[in-house]
Amino acid sequence: MRRLIFDFGSENVRMGMEGGRRPPLTEPAVVAHRVSGDVVAVGEQALRMLGRTPDGLEAERPFTRGGVRSQKLAEALLKNLLARVGGHGFRRPEIWIAMGAGASAIDRRGLGVLAQHAGAARVRFCSLSACKALGLELPLFQPMGSLLVDMGASCTRIDLLSLGHSVAHQKVEMAGDHIDEAIARLMRDRYNLMVGEATSQAVKHALLGDGADRATANGRDLVTGLPQSVTLERDEVLPSVALLADQIAHAVRELLRDVSPELVADLAGHGVFLTGGGARLGALSDMLQDRLDLPLHLDADPEQTICKGLQMALDPKYGTKLRTA
């Protein structure tokens, strides 16, 4: 049976094929459906409909904060992805999913059931934090503490690993989306401009990903009701980044309070590893480094860390060591 690996994110779903001959496929985790429930578009096509749907049609994200928001929409998305690779020898595949330490048996069962409905023959779960450590090429099975911070769109997961296991974890219910929302609020309250999700995200990428000093957004003028554009300065969005950095630093301190001093001491030399799309927010990593006073390492391809690690976890040398069910 051929195997497929999945990283279900709230913004993106990534799917890799056993053998890794092709790079993992990344698809926006969005499904457009009628009020009746009929699915009309998934992925890239559905993403373009976000904020542009007429009455009777909705575009939604099926996953959030490491869990499933809508079983039915998640199943539709997965079915579509499986259909795309069905002709490449992956009909009725075994699928491997990375699940976080905080996921419950109910979360796992829900995902397992929907994956089987979508066409998977079998579902295997792997430790999410172990996959990240493998993807980061950390010494996973050594008695050494590694601190991983994964900042996605909907949440930030913090894990301390040693000897292949998560020793402690924390979750901050805030990540990249928080900055998009802050930018939209700023546009509305300071400049009377309503902007959509895609626009505020593009402004974030320009100011904080590319490091531009200013970025222009187009939207609807709240006074005239007509199209308008506004230019935002980088400094105006930094307070929202600082709030996120404060929350993450606070969660890291909470996590470290309850672990052995040996593991905490390991971090002084080893530092913190930042993954997920949020690792591309240059200002955030600078602020985190200041607040934690620890060396911070950025993955070169932070969105792919989990898939890379899952791909490695398929190696028979790991047997069932990384499996969580």
Ligand SMILES: Nc1ncnc2c1ncn2[C@@H]1O[C@H](COP(=O)(O)OP(=O)(O)OP(=O)(O)O)[C@@H](O)[C@H]1O
């Ligand atoms: N160049 C960039 N600059 C700034 N932010 C970026 C950049 N590229 C991606 N991001 C942000 O990274 C986030 C998406 O990251 P990722 O794909 O890891 O999330 P996800 O896995 O779908 O979400 P989650 O793990 O929270 O469920 C978004 O907030 C996105 O705007």
Ligand SMILES: [Mg+2]
């Ligand atoms: Mg993610």
